[in-house]
Amino acid sequence: MTAIKDNNLSASLEDYLEAIFNLAGASNVARSKDIAKSLGVARSSVTGALRVLKKKGLANYRPYDYVTLTKAGQDIAAEVVRKHNIITSFFVNVLGVETDIAQQAACRAEHTLGPEVISKLLCFIGFVNKNSKNGYDLADEFKRFCKSRPQNNSFSGKQMSSTVGLDEVKPGQKCKIVRIIGRSGVNKRIADMGVVPGTILEVQRVAPLGDPIDVKLKGYRLSLRKEEASKIMVELGQSE
Amino acid sequence: MTAIKDNNLSASLEDYLEAIFNLAGASNVARSKDIAKSLGVARSSVTGALRVLKKKGLANYRPYDYVTLTKAGQDIAAEVVRKHNIITSFFVNVLGVETDIAQQAACRAEHTLGPEVISKLLCFIGFVNKNSKNGYDLADEFKRFCKSRPQNNSFSGKQMSSTVGLDEVKPGQKCKIVRIIGRSGVNKRIADMGVVPGTILEVQRVAPLGDPIDVKLKGYRLSLRKEEASKIMVELGQSE
């Protein structure tokens, strides 16, 4: 039970670590102003973050002094940078995403992809490179493939049933009742009026604040309160 | 200037939307308890999130009532689910990551990958599938490639110079001074004592609280305060 290494750094703190690591570069030193600029935050936010990093033993920080990373801080920062580079490299070299868009996406994704995915990604980049040397350039081949079918946006995975509440239907639209939600009391009242699943109805008029809503069904008119209408789930686009 | 659609949903709210969308499934209705369970949060947190989603016009919510998504909410949820599926599919089918790890990673990454990356990813999955039909199974080939070189963890992108403050060096270790940070006053004082970049020194004793630190350099001993030592950046692993 002796102080297990607490690796649970927030994405924000990892960003600070990475920024300091990158700024340190040649001089091993980062200045608060530059950290603030590179992360696009106020100077005072940097002060706060540095206090936390110091408390976690990742940065050497004393007020009004230069900032350096401890060994532990450097290790984490190096890992973040490594992830960042792997992800960017994949986006740019394999997927062919534009460099600055890839950079931004990588910066956001680097905190969320775990070691399994990262190592596979690294391996995959190696695979693509090796293949490219063997005469079959995968990245190139993929680029050609992309051009041949530019807009293939069909990957829904789930059949989108466009079911909405009756309170969202606009005047003039026809729809079919799919299901009625709600407690027995209200439910029964409107069921008595012929409002049951399967019924096709047409919205005729919606009052300014959406209450009440006038609908036509089975030849007669009905005025529903918005609260009731929201409980009647309907399917749009009924031609008849 | 008429109310431009505010698409800036937090990752947390997108998660709620996705959970409601998935729970709704057959019945078009989600219950607070189930949302809480599927996201692993307290029931009261769901109430709070639902209030926000209602205010943004994404969910139909009234206290003690069932929850449904508005058309707008459904659209966003469907997009999140779509992303989720694309990312998971890529992780599992192309990279060969284990399904539940891929699910978790996808769930975290789905909020951070923008449309460019997602569309490329989608396209890439199509590319891999097509290739697999043409006799060259890319995913399979990659799996074999992975096995042939299991531990290829070299992707640093940046030369890791293991430079730390002298205050982090343990007794007995030798190191070389790389750089001295700090204001002229202190800087000059220790420079006069022979502490200049390039010097190799050995840490002899560190007092209990890390202050002072006794070092040996150029044949004589020196006692440094921790504050001073932290400003002396050194490179570890000097054999001589």
Added chain:
DNA sequence: TGACAAAGTTAGGTATAACTAACTATACTA
């Protein structure tokens, strides 16, 4: 050396997103 600008800090405030504990509404069941 003393005034000034730049860098850094503090204080105080906001928003998000979670929690626990206590309360209230709803639904079920005898």
Added chain:
DNA sequence: TAGTATAGTTAGTTATACCTAACTTTGTCA
């Protein structure tokens, strides 16, 4: 139909991570 279990809400607290405005420290230069 009364009592109770469950679901849902409110109130109050915590932690993160940002902000602005005002203050302090530091370094430079005339």
